[in-house]
Amino acid sequence: MSEKKADFTQNLLNWNKGKNHRKMPWKGEKDPYKIWLSEIILQQTRVEQGWAYYEKFLEAFPTVHHLAIAAEQKVFKLWEGLGYYNRCRNLIATAKRIDAEYNGQFPNTYEEILSLKGIGPYTAAAIASFAFGLPHAVVDGNVTRVLSRYFGNPTPIDTTAGKKLYTELADSLLDKEQPDSYNQAIMDFGATICLPRNPLCDDCMQQTGCQAWQKGWTTQLPVKEKSIQKKQRWFYYFIVEVPDDKVYIRQRTKKDIWEGLFEFILWETDEPVYFNDNHLPPSDFLGQLFDGQALTVRYISRVYRQELSHQTIQGQFLTVRLKKPLPSLKDYLLIHRDQLGEYAFPRFINAWLLDPTPAQSLF
DNA sequence: AACACGGGGAC
């Protein structure tokens, strides 16, 4: 077994030195701030999707100090569209902590790095190895797939037992003299050769030692235990206009999707609502909100739809006019339409903002 | 241990 492990590691390092042609802007980087930034952006995110965000962030915030003192709104606006917005919240919190507690110098031990918000075992190992040459093996989706296949192991990768097993296996395979090269190599190998579907086994330098290949299990591995089921949600957004082209928005603060992003006045239901003529079913909702003040419905949009990993959002945008603003509407900001671009919105809302197609005009 | 959290790209 240990001989097989040595082969695996040596093959990987040889491949990395000679035939790994994968290029990425943060590759070979030694600045822990830049490595951290890239790793946070790339959590559950494809390299191609995160690439432009990394460059935007680095330009706006060249050091952790720049990020720490930035207006939160500006950071969210840059993160807009990337998803998993808690990453952005934690990014800000950790930047502030490093700036204040570590005087802007990134901590250089695995335990300290792991203690930072938004940094788990994977990201801590990546920063520790890439920035400081510390011997910690990364375990991400690439690594579990590669190890499950190479060692022909059917242990599900998405269980506690599986995480423990593949983490220990990864640590035993790590080249402690060059943990950075090894970690880079195994992830690049997974991303370019040992692909999730249709891996390039014919061109693979690990073929002869690969259990999955020898036993024909390649398409069966890795095993995942949990399956996702989608929830259906219906969002009806009211764009409430008051004189001088102002609208109400608020920041989502609940533990739910899009926390930290902005939205209009939301009426959520668990089944679709069919609007007809000039009649608005949620009169109770709006009546309560505006204390019975008369409303004029101006537009009702087409039905917009967005697929997320775990839920399907469908809904419409209803433009409504009020004669005068309310003295105060709890939690809401009253802003000019021209200022909408300064706030970060979920993609579902931006789709409408970009193309506010009305299904009907109701003047 | 189970669940929640986005958006995009490949098939």
Added chain:
DNA sequence: GTCCCAGTGTT
């Protein structure tokens, strides 16, 4: 449609 991506935090 389904899968999965340089995973983490909460309950």
